[in-house]
Amino acid sequence: MLPGALHALRSPTLRHLEHLPSDGRHENGQNFLTDPRVPRQMVDLVARTSGPILEIGAGDGAITVPLARLGRPVVAVEIDERQVRRLRRRLPRTVEVRHADYLRSPHPAEPHVVVGNVPFHLTTxxxxxxxxxxxxxxxxxxxxWEVARRRAGVGGATMLTAQWWPWYSFDLCARVPARAFRPAPSTDGGLLSISRRSSLPASERAAYQRFVAEVFTGRGRGLCDVLRRRGLLDDAVRAWLASHRAATALPRDLTADQWVTLWRAVRRPDAARGDHGGIRGGVRAR
Structure with missing residues (x-):
């Protein structure tokens, strides 16, 4: 058991907060969790990690309370001043409740884990x-739910997912029914786990992301046609398309590993291309 966890499990403060009433205020896009199984599953995933924790949108503390039991430092960011006051009165000292907008609040400089029930209208x-x-x-x-599915590449990837795949893995963990929230949203939720990977060096990120954007937005019927119109269809790329049987595939159909290997085929060191929409050390931005 982690240091401090035993004390937290027995803490009457935390037990009291579990039953804290909430009026479900919705002006900040808040849909509070009312099914305790969902925070429990989220905290179980966090418990497999180590280090400080940053929570996005603490709300009424449905996730913050079980996070505090881990005995690790927690920074809980919450924009609703009334919720902030309520949480500060009742949470242990291991939890810093920060009154701030997450989009303008700094992340810790040291390695940390992020968790949160994200306001649906601010997901992107x-x-x-x-x-x-x-x-x-x-x-x-x-x-x-649909955002979680798309980020995990279920039913086809979005441009945003493909642009970040070489550096992050997106895993769909569970579907959360709308009835698990108050007020109930118009759509189900999805539990998404994101972890880092390093399939490409960070120095190639900008050029790779421009390339993905051009492929997703380019004209053509299938990858072969899109790449041809962009001036990127040479022998190496044709060989890649043939080996992956991807000539007529759409950009959304490619996997994370396929995007990486396609990029390597396009960007290989001996690919001296002209300026007709192709690349020379990078993809020309639109």
Whole structure:
């Protein structure tokens, strides 16, 4: 058991907070969790990690309370001042409740883990901010079901997912029914786990992401046609398309590993390309 966890498990403060009433205020896009199994599953995933924890949107403390039992430092960011006051009165000293907008609040400089029940209308903005942060090692997020599916590449990847795949793994852990929230949203939630990977060096990120954007937005019927129109269809790329049987595939159909190997085929050191929409040390931005 982690240091401090036994005391936290017995803490009357935490037991009291578990039953803290909430009026389900919705002006900040808050959908509070009312099914205790969901925070428990999220904290179980966090418990497999180590180090400080940053919580996005503490709300009424449904996730913060079991996080505190881990005995690790927790920074819980919450924009609702009334919830902040309520949590500060009742949570142990291991938890810093920060009154702030996550999109404007700094991340810790040291390695940390991120967890949060993300306001559905801010999912894309929060994900973009999070993926640009360098210090965290894993994130466990509750987001809209369709967003969780798309980020995990279920039924086809989005451009955002493909742009970040070489550096992050997105795993769909569970579906959370709308009835687990108050007020109930119009869609189910999805539990998404994000961890770091290093399939490409960070120095190639900008060029790779421009390349993915051009492939996703380029005209053509299938990858072969799109790449041909972009001036990127040479023998190496044709060989890649043939080996992966991907000539007529759509960008959304590629896996994380396929995007990496396609990029390597396009960017190989001996690919001296002209300026007709191709690359020379990078992809030309639109």
């Amino acid at each position: 903005a929060i994900l973009r901010r999070l993926l640009d942060e360098p210090a965290w090692s894993r994130a466990v997020l509750l987001v809209q």
